[in-house]
Amino acid sequence: MLRLLAVVALLFLSDSLIRRWFAICLLALCFCGSIAHAEGDDARRYLAEIELHTEAELFAALQRSQALFDSGTLALHSDQPVRLVLHGPEVFVLLLQNYQQHKQTVDLAAQLSAFGVVDVKVCETWMRGAKVNAAELPPFIGTVPFGPAEEKRLLDEEGYIWF
Template identity: 40%
Template sequence: MSLQRTLNLLVLLATLGWACWVTAGGNLLPLNGLVQTEEQPPGYLGRIELNNPDGVAAALRRAESFYHGEGMREEEIPPLVLVIHGSEVGIFFKENYSQYKPIVDLAAKLAAFQVIDIRVCEASAQLMGLDIKTRFPFVGTVPYGPAEITRLIEVEKYVYF
């Protein structure tokens, strides 16, 4: 066998091997071109800096900015979880819509695009005299917000966003 024919055969075999590997789901580098040595966390927990409507709005804007920057390109990023407890739970109840319309509208849009997963504290809602049935349909509930935050961080290994 000639040297040229041997080289051609090796190139053909290498190309076929690579094509089979890619077809089977192989991935040399992620889409951003960076070699990842650590696994992605199972999820992200939104940090609300101020315990008031402005803090909730700021967290939503950070999530929206991330979505427009990185999140639209990454299909594997799960929705950012926002656990709302304390007086801020009132934002996500229908009877308060006119007061918090810009925040609710942004949250609804982000929830529709699966950028965020909002969960309100049932205990806080009850203390505020809110009927849990009147929350917006895109908002989930947890029995006690601080316990859910602890569970997500310590058990589920979420990281703050």
């Protein structure tokens, strides 16, 4: 971007009116492209808000993610999937030993994860307190050291928005 601005400055400082006009147009295109890119990123970066930590809330977040995908808002294998950072009892729903009891929720999470629609992470700090081992999680679920900090990072640094 700095190189582009340097080129624009050199063109603008030239004696030719055509070069100055070209520099202004190039700068305007860069500015408009930056705004469109930023707006597109914000519109595509979602963080599921899980407050009640229930299976119903988790399932609803997965269904909303699927609706975003079905509407075309999220692309297949998107580089910006909906993030689910879990740090409460809803994690028990996803454990391998509980699969038969919560098959519908786990299958939906696995399907959406396989297609890159969601990215599910579980808080390692919560897991230690609940005596849950990472080996008990299905392979499509990752972990983060501290869930609330990861949510804050996604919101503050990565431009995610709650949904």
